[in-house]
Amino acid sequence: MFDRFFQQAEERSGDNDVPIDTSNVPKHIAIIMDGNGRWAKKKGLPRIAGHREGMKVIHRIVEKANDLQVKYLTLYAFSTENWKRPKTEVDFLMKLPEQFLDKELPKLKRNNVKVRIMGDESVLPVHTLRAVHKAVDETAANTGLILNFALNYGSRHEIVNMVKQIGEEIESNTLSPADINEKLLTERLLSSGLPDPDLLIRTSGEIRLSNFMLWQLAYSEFWFTNVLWPDFGEEDLEEAIRTYQQRKRRYGGI
Numbered sequence: 001m002f003d004r005f006f007q008q009a010e011e012r013s014g015d016n017d018v019p020i021d022t023s024n025v026p027k028h029i030a031i032i033m034d035g036n037g038r039w040a041k042k043k044g045l046p047r048i049a050g051h052r053e054g055m056k057v058i059h060r061i062v063e064k065a066n067d068l069q070v071k072y073l074t075l076y077a078f079s080t081e082n083w084k085r086p087k088t089e090v091d092f093l094m095k096l097p098e099q100f101l102d103k104e105l106p107k108l109k110r111n112n113v114k115v116r117i118m119g120d121e122s123v124l125p126v127h128t129l130r131a132v133h134k135a136v137d138e139t140a141a142n143t144g145l146i147l148n149f150a151l152n153y154g155s156r157h158e159i160v161n162m163v164k165q166i167g168e169e170i171e172s173n174t175l176s177p178a179d180i181n182e183k184l185l186t187e188r189l190l191s192s193g194l195p196d197p198d199l200l201i202r203t204s205g206e207i208r209l210s211n212f213m214l215w216q217l218a219y220s221e222f223w224f225t226n227v228l229w230p231d232f233g234e235e236d237l238e239e240a241i242r243t244y245q246q247r248k249r250r251y252g253g254i
Contacts, residue, residue, distance in 0.1 A: 018242055020068065020238060020241055020242060020245070021245050022068075022069065024245050025068050025069055025070060025241060026070060026197075026198035026199040026221075026241060026244055027070070027071045027072060027195060027198055028070075028071065028072035028073075028074070028194065028195050028196065028197045028198050028199075029065065029070055029072070029073050029074070029197060029198065029199045029200075029201065029240075030073075030074040030075075030076070030197035030199070030200050030201070030212070030213060030216075030217070030220070031061070031073070031074070031075050031076065031200075031201045031202070031203075032076045032200070032201070032202040032203070032206075032209075032210060032212055033054060033057075033058075033075060033076060033077070033203060033229040033232075034202060034203050034204035034206055034210075034228075034229055035050075035054075035203050035204030035205075035227075035228030035229045035230070035231075036050035036051045036053070036054040036228070036229055036230060037050050037051075038050070038204060038228055039053065039054075039228040039229070039230040039231065040053075042228075047089055048088075048089060048092045050230055051089075051092060051093060051096060052096075053230035054229045054230045055096050055099065055100050056230075057229060057230060057232055057233075058075065058100065058104075059100075059104055059107075060233065060234060061073075061232070061234070061237055062108075062113065062145070062147055063111070064234040064237050064238075065145060065237065066111055066113065066144065066145045068237075068238075068241065070145060071145065071146065072145070072146045072148060072194055072195065072197075073145060073146070073147050073148065074118070074148040074149075074150060074191075074194070074197065074213070075147070075148070075149055075150065076150045076153065076210075076212050077096075077097070077149045077150055077151045077153075078093055078094075078119075078150075078151050078152055078153070079150075079152075079153060079154055079210065079211060079212070080119075080120065080152060080153065080154030080157050080211070081154065081210075081211065094124070094125050094127075094128045095127070095128075097128050097131050097132050097149070097151065098127055098128060098130075098131035101115075101131045101132065101134070101135045102131065105134070105135050105138065105139075108135070108139060108142075108147070109138060109139060109142070111144060111145075112142045112143060112144030112145070113139060113142060113144050113145045113146075113147050114139045114140070114142040114143070114144065114145070114146045114147065115132075115135040115136050115139045115146075115147050115149070116136055116146060116147070116148050116149070117132050117133075117136060117148070117149050117151050118148055118149065118150045118151070118153055118190045118191055119149075119150055119151040119152040119153035119190065120152045120153070120154075120157060121151075121152065123152065124151065124152055128151075132149065132151065146194070148191075148194060150212070150213075153190065153212070154211045155209075155211050155212055155213055155214040155215065156211055156214070158189060158190050159189075159214070159215065162185065162188045162189060165188060166180065166184075166188065185215070186215070189215060189216065191213065191216055196216045196217070196218070196219065196220065197213065197216060197217060197220045198220060198221065198244070199220060199221050199222075199223060199240065199241070199244045200213075200217055200220045200221070200222050200223065201223050201224075201225070201237075201240050202222070202223075202224050202225075203225055203227055203228060203229045203232050204225075204226070204227070204228050204229065205224070205225070205226040206224075207224050219249070219251050219252075221243075221244050221247055221249065223240040223243055223244065225239075225240070
């Protein structure tokens with residue numbers, strides 16, 4: 001039922017002749033990049049081939065988002081649950097940030113893109129952290145699109161750690177329960193400093209959040225597509241934005 005609903009919704013909104021309203025582009029787009037393994041399987045290739053192809057898509061989507069003047073782009077690169085995958089696949093995934101940034105960092109710097117990371121860094125390999133931190137440091141002064149990689153990220157893990165931190169501060173009398181409000185919680189999340197996503201995109205036909213930004217997506221618009229991430233192109237991003245622009249965001253009001 002839901003597959004038919006979202007397919008019909010995309011068909012209704014998928015008029016590529018409709019121009020994008022540049023005054024109403026989502027400020028923050030978050031993407032669950034899904035379908036690399038299935039893309040590879042369909043072509044009789046190993047799963048890592050799908051991940052390698054998916055990495056190439058990131059470059060094109062970042063450039064397109066930048067051209068459209070999107071201010072923030074969050075990409076779900078690796079979840080806290082992805083460690084359950086075979087070690088060979090995990091090891092390959094941990095090398096992708098290094099491979100991507102080694103090639104793309106000069107372009108990101110030229111395009112005024114600022115890189116940041118959101119996730120639990122404590123168990124990430126040294127070579128992965130070295131590449132990401134280099135990109136973060138060398139783009140720190142940039143003022144354009146903020147490219148936020150959710151790497152070893154899980155929303156429940158994020159919230160549990162935030163609650164622990166608040167509990168410790170209350171126990172040490174540096175924080176009062178009366179001080180706890182939505183603003184305080186938002187500032188303690190790993191996404192602190194970023195606005196909540198206006199639009200969530202998920203590829204591959206799956207219709208779930210997969211432990212991604214559960215607090216931050218409370219009032220985001222969702223757009224699901226059957227396109228697998230390695231096949232996701234600039235025109236798909238434009239279609240998602242057109243759909244977003246046809247919706248009325250009421251935030252609980254009338």
